[in-house]
Amino acid sequence: MPSELIDPDALFECRQCGDCCKGYGGTYVTRKDIEAISRYIGTDPRKFVTEYCQLSGQRSVLAQRTDGYCIFWDELCTIHPVKPLMCRRWPFVKSLLVDSRNWQIMADSCPGIRADVPVRTVEKCVKKILSEERRGLR
Numbered sequence: 001m002p003s004e005l006i007d008p009d010a011l012f013e014c015r016q017c018g019d020c021c022k023g024y025g026g027t028y029v030t031r032k033d034i035e036a037i038s039r040y041i042g043t044d045p046r047k048f049v050t051e052y053c054q055l056s057g058q059r060s061v062l063a064q065r066t067d068g069y070c071i072f073w074d075e076l077c078t079i080h081p082v083k084p085l086m087c088r089r090w091p092f093v094k095s096l097l098v099d100s101r102n103w104q105i106m107a108d109s110c111p112g113i114r115a116d117v118p119v120r121t122v123e124k125c126v127k128k129i130l131s132e133e134r135r136g137l138r
């Protein structure tokens, strides 16, 4: 397939329903995420981890409110420009390279995902996204 046809935006467009900002076991934050979000909301990283994160095993995840939503959800993502890698990458997750049939399962819970896409195209898009991340383009 010519590279110009590998277009992740053609496979997914967020509808901002917020369904993925609720439950799902938490949103992991990397060190870079912590630094970027702390700067964005005007706090320091240590305070951010204490006040806005919870532990999942040894790793920090964004805290969830009692209604199950992410602490930064308020009808939309209030930290959208600096949202964590895990949120930015969705739905082009690495595990699709292990089993791209999961795309269909993910599409059942995310209205922004186009389900009628060949798995080979999904795999190519995941590789493209990961490559862009490595080159600092995302």
Ligand code: SF4
Pocket: 013, 014, 015, 016, 017, 018, 019, 020, 021, 090, 109, 110, 111, 112, 113
């Ligand atoms: S479930 Fe899908 S469409 Fe809804 S907010 Fe999450 S990514 Fe966007």
Ligand code: SF4
Pocket: 020, 021, 022, 027, 062, 070, 071, 072, 073, 074, 076, 077, 078, 079, 080, 083, 084, 087
């Ligand atoms: S950071 Fe934003 S996109 Fe990610 S789970 Fe929280 S509200 Fe949703």
